[in-house]
Amino acid sequence: MKTPTRAIATAIAFATLGVGSVLAADFPSKPIDYIIPFNAGGESDISARFQQSVWEKHAGKPVVIQYMAGAGGAQAWSKLNGMESDGHTIMGINLPHTVLQPMIKDVGYKTDDLTPVHYFHYTPNAIFVPKDSKFKTLKDLVEFAKANPGVVTFAGSGSNSANHLAAAQFNELAGVKTTYIPFSGTGPAITALVGSQTLAGFNYAPSGIKQGDAIRMLAVASEERMPAFPDVPTFKELGYDLVGGAYRGVSVPKGASDEIRKKVSDLVAAINADPEFREKMEAGGFVLTDVTYDKVGAFVEGKKAEYAKAAELLGLKKK
């Protein structure tokens, strides 16, 4: 009984392979499942929704956004390589998450197990204060923090996150001591900030759009001033070498062929070049990046070195 079963299985496997290479030629041949490893409503979701609004125009097929939240994204990333690798299943991927998580603990995947094909934007870290705060500029805040060590509280999204790293880096660069308060996501952190539960917040720039004038942005960790916030200085301008935030990209299962990886990357790049998409993203406080498949390896290596240094500041090491 065994031999025929095996023969059939082999036949099926070959048939699938054949179908696979046909698919690669006219990818995508059906709607693409785009898995977001977080809950709805965060920056990962919203940027994917922006992509979705122009997706069909560039891909010819629609995209279906699904959520697979858990363990700060690790739940989904640890399952990515077990998914179908014909390119019709793709997953959002984030930095520093996918570098820091496996660095600190065993989360079921290693940074190098994942296959990002395009990092398409980042949301710079920024310091916010409630609108009636006495801190008008970053200088006010730094002076107060110097005189009162530990008293300045920063609301941020989660422990060991981009916000947390930035707060630690800022402490180091400015020579101050502040207290970081982790919340279960950007939403709760911003709520606490708007309600003046903390003195300040280390959050992502898009919150400056969503919350309007309920909060004030003191400085932003982008290279240059952002189009959406022409009046907000960068940390660099103010003398602190702090650039970074959460980088978001698209990844595929490891089994995906080079051809498929390239095609997905090209698709994301085409969307990134779409003027309608660019305008919406920039107005939303996102900074577009064009880290395509050929550049993504070097990009991740660079970030790994940077985060390793920053992780030392947080006292993070694998237990």
Add this chain to the structure above:
Amino acid sequence: MELLGYLIDSLTPFNLLLALGGVILGTVVGALPGLSATMAVAVLVPFTFTMNPASALIALGAIYTGAIYGGAFAAILVNTPGTPSAIATTFDGYPMAKRGDGGLAISIATIASVAGGIVGALSLLLLAPPLAQVALKFGPPEYFWLAVFGLTLISVLSVGNTIKGLIGASIGLLMSMIGVAVVGGDVRYTLDTQILLGGIDITSGLIGLFCIPVIIDLVATRDPHLKVSDGDGGIRLGEAFRTTLREKFNLIRSSVIGTVIGILPGAGGSIAGLVAYTEARRSSKQSSEYGTGHPGGIIATESANNATVGGGFIPTLVLGIPGTPPDAIILGALLVQGIKIGPTLFNDQAGTVYTFIFGLLIATLLMLPVGLLIGRYAYRSIISIPKALLTPTIAFLVIIGSFAIHSDISDTYMMIVLGVIAWVLERFGFAASPIVLGLILGKIAEQGFVQSYLIGSASENVFGMFFGRPISIALIVAAALTLFYPLIADHIMPKKAMEIDLPRSAEEDARPVKPLKYRDYPGMTIAGLLIVIGVLAIMGTADMSPLGSVFPTTISAAMIAFCLVLIAVNLLRPAAPADGLPDDRPVASKPSTWRRVAVTLALAAWAVAIDQIGFIVASLVGFVVVTFISNHDRIGVLRWLAYLIVACGIVAGFYLLMSEVLLIRLPKDVLF
């Protein structure tokens, strides 16, 4: 006058159609455990990109409110909340259905949901900007105390069995700590497995804890699932209206509670329902009947959870802070449409906002006819289809429902394991609801506690942070009242009862004053086992950060203490008499152990098979196997054939709903 214009805008045939379709889809999705409003809303977002914003909002809002309402069906008919918001609906809804009042319970839930939804939507219409400030007044200490207040419901839920209730809550709290901690980032109690890394999903926990015991007991006997009163499958609308009218204060109070709690981001419908239930029970003259099928319990929960829909939109639209997960998706959809959410929205986009709010009101009103129609059909089906088909259908629903949460079979495994544990615990007096309460409130309590502690330490005022803020003080007082209420009530009530209810006293005398309690050996064994788990849990905190270990240590210590008390109390009781205990459980037909074991194994095999050989084949085989296990009659070939056709129909129907309508990723089938 301006508002009237927006009302007319919302009344276009297209908008009405969207509201109707949304409510129908939402109700169906909400009624199926595991399928959530979030899922349905997420799938529909792309369709709204091309609509005008107000219509898009109406469609999404209608689905959302329908889903919150639909959760009551499963809660009432199969003791499983269709959505977490309907947890407290099971407390009285299922007992009502059991005794033959299922149709009435559904009608009451419908009326209460509509009323609550209207209160929430009117608050959104008239009071949104001032009410949004409530969200901002709630800081970490308030969330901590809100969770503590929610936990005091245990003392209400487990009167006469308080120690076991407290132990159950500790189990739930410990379960909520499994996985990666948001605050502190520790990885806790995963036993180095991948499956526990993401923690125990609340929805899969709910399905397991509530529904698996129902399935296991369903197959054990030939008794019908629900009693039918005099062949009447009707929905008893008039009676439902009269009952609701009698409970009008309860209805209004619960709707207000629901609106306010809906405004709090992260609290949501489940907590609103539980808090409203607690308050309704405390202020009711018949509070001892709550939990045994009192309509007031349904009215409180269902009006509160639908009020959270309107309430949740308040911070979403005014502050750009989503009140609930579906709100977060809707917020994203609006951003893509280029609408700037935030304080200026009500002026800049008044047309969109007010047209939407009227649309939401209309959708809420449409729930009445839609709900009564679907409810009537659901109730009829549940009481009329034979057990041999009902059990596999429920089993099928829990398996695909738990799978659908993340398109991940691990949630299904977890659901089955928790369900079996819950069944065993329930046999020995540890009810499921305190465990669920702990599971839901644990994270909120822990995060609130640690954040308050950190902020308090930064300003060197930890005490003031916890005990010096007005809303916190109010919540502490409310918690204390609820906690000690049974004691106070015991003190006052007997006198009152004598004064009012004189005729009943003769009957009371006939009963023994207090039934003699014997030593509960199984309970003691479980307590002993939990002490070991508690000690292991405390030892497991050794390599955690101080932030991450404070809560598990405290909860484990509390659980150990409760278990010791339980053992001590039992040691003081007399051992069971030699001639055995009188069995006070009415036995209609002898429960069959092999069927119970078989159905549990079948469910586990079914889950594994879905992962291995695919959805359709596994479900068809699983369905037929469970049909066989739950069939108590001798039936002919024709009947089997009919069952097989029904099985194919049900599996095909849900396959299409999941893969084609909700676009859930399903494992590849080997045959198709």
